[in-house]
Amino acid sequence: xxxxxxxxxxxxxxxxxxxxxxxxxxxxxxxxxxxxxxxxxxxxxxxxxxxxxxxxxxxxxxxxxxxxxxxxxxxxxxxxxxxxxxxxxxxxxxxxxxxxxxxxxxxxxxxxxxxxxxxxxxxxxxxxxxxxxxxxxxxxxxxxxxxxxxxxxxxxxxxxxxxxxxxxxxxxxxxxxxxxxxxxxxxxxxxxxxxxxxxxxxxxxxxxxxxxxxxxxxxx
Numbered sequence: 283x284x285x286x287x288x289x290x291x292x293x294x295x296x297x298x299x300x301x302x303x304x305x306x307x308x309x310x311x312x313x314x315x316x317x318x319x320x321x322x323x324x325x326x327x328x329x330x331x332x333x334x335x336x337x338x339x340x341x342x343x344x345x346x347x348x349x350x351x352x353x354x355x356x357x358x359x360x361x362x363x364x365x366x367x368x369x370x371x372x373x374x375x376x377x378x379x380x381x382x383x384x385x386x387x388x389x390x391x392x393x394x395x396x397x398x399x400x401x402x403x404x405x406x407x408x409x410x411x412x413x414x415x416x417x418x419x420x421x422x423x424x425x426x427x428x429x430x431x432x433x434x435x436x437x438x439x440x441x442x443x444x445x446x447x448x449x450x451x452x453x454x455x456x457x458x459x460x461x462x463x464x465x466x467x468x469x470x471x472x473x474x475x476x477x478x479x480x481x482x483x484x485x486x487x488x489x490x491x492x493x494x495x496x497x498x499x500x501x502x
Contacts, residue, residue, distance in 0.1 A: 305373035305456050314338040315363055315370035326370045339368035348380040352500050355385025363457040375457055379450045381442035389439045395459030397432040397452050404448025410438035470499035
């Protein structure tokens with residue numbers, strides 16, 4: 283009987299830890315982030331709640347279009363714990379994405395969050411790819427008012443197929459979802475990944491790898 287109770291207890295502990303594998307739940311009403319240059323923690327330190335103000339929970343400027351005059355023709359305005367300190371421990375954030383005509387938010391992942399995207403203006407071709415071994419591609423053409431979900435950690439993209447600008451709002455299930463743009467990480471790492479490695483991985487000539495590594499990769 284004791285062994286059975288132990289097994290059940292361990293199982294519950296494991297399932298509970300998996301259920302809370304993303305941002306942890308707050309243990310108080312809020313925990314306004316404050317930086318401490320002397321220490322590094324998984325998240326942010328908390329300001330004394332008595333010192334918190336309404337400004338700790340607000341952000342201005344999301345109505346302003348981002349500058350899309352770059353090589354990919356898109357711009358992401360992030361609103362996470364770095365912009366709103368009051369988001370600390372609350373497990374949510376968002377972003378505004380602006381797209382020039384035929385602008386692209388390149389293939390990327392968010393290692394710590396699922397994303398839910400709503401199109402405010404324009405038409406977007408969006409999609410994500412599942413993990414190995416299937417690598418199945420899910421795509422959809424979205425119009426104004428349409429919503430699409432990108433599961434946590436999966437490579438995804440958005441492409442403006444229209445002749446006019448497009449705008450979308452994305453919500454994330456983390457105060458700091460993170461972003462890894464695939465091309466930037468692979469071909470723009472510092473120091474660069476060996477061209478022997480990349481030539482083998484992509485089955486191309488080293489000259490192709492050298493050319494790609496010489497490009498200026500846009501951090502979106």
